[in-house]
Amino acid sequence: MDEKVLQVNSLIFAIADGSKEALDTLFLEFGGLLLNMAKKYVADKSKAEDIVSEVFLRLVKSAKSFKKDFNGLNWLFKTIKNEALNQNKKDGIRLTSNIDDFLNLKDCFDLENNSVQNIAVASALEKLTPLEQKALYLKFWQGLTIREIAKELKLAKSSCQDIVAAALNKLGVYLNK
Numbered sequence: 044m045d046e047k048v049l050q051v052n053s054l055i056f057a058i059a060d061g062s063k064e065a066l067d068t069l070f071l072e073f074g075g076l077l078l079n080m081a082k083k084y085v086a087d088k089s090k091a092e093d094i095v096s097e098v099f100l101r102l103v104k105s106a107k108s109f110k111k112d113f114n115g116l117n118w119l120f121k122t123i124k125n126e127a128l129n130q131n132k133k134d135g136i137r138l139t140s141n142i143d144d145f146l147n148l149k150d151c152f153d154l155e156n157n158s159v160q161n162i163a164v165a166s167a168l169e170k171l172t173p174l175e176q177k178a179l180y181l182k183f184w185q186g187l188t189i190r191e192i193a194k195e196l197k198l199a200k201s202s203c204q205d206i207v208a209a210a211l212n213k214l215g216v217y218l219n220k
Contacts, residue, residue: 051115059106070099073116077123084127086136094126167217175210182207 057065081091193203
């Protein structure tokens, strides 16, 4: 296991044994990282702080149930992410990407090539069934999860996953011709 994972695990086991110092050390070592991660998911800093506090409380309550081969660092990251996403869901906020993160000015100078690619993608999309088109639209333009798409299309989650995978495979074939 990674050195940081071993460090976190040993601190969690010390917390399970009642060590307040271990909890303080874990917070000092990883609290800032976890707070930054939470702030990536929620817009409000105070909510991010609440999420970190909640995760540490949950850790203290469940520390005794952690197993020896447990990855405590991964648990912390996943729990922060899930708590933040749950907070957003409770607040009615849908997480979206910032377009500025993807903007690359050199792409603006290659408009002709981009236009050709856009036409190719549009042509490939037209070859998909309406159901496949809608599933891809919901996934990539609306940012829905497979579960949300399945609910929207009134399909089983596995069927929806198969439709999205098949549509992406078809697009790949069409675009590589």
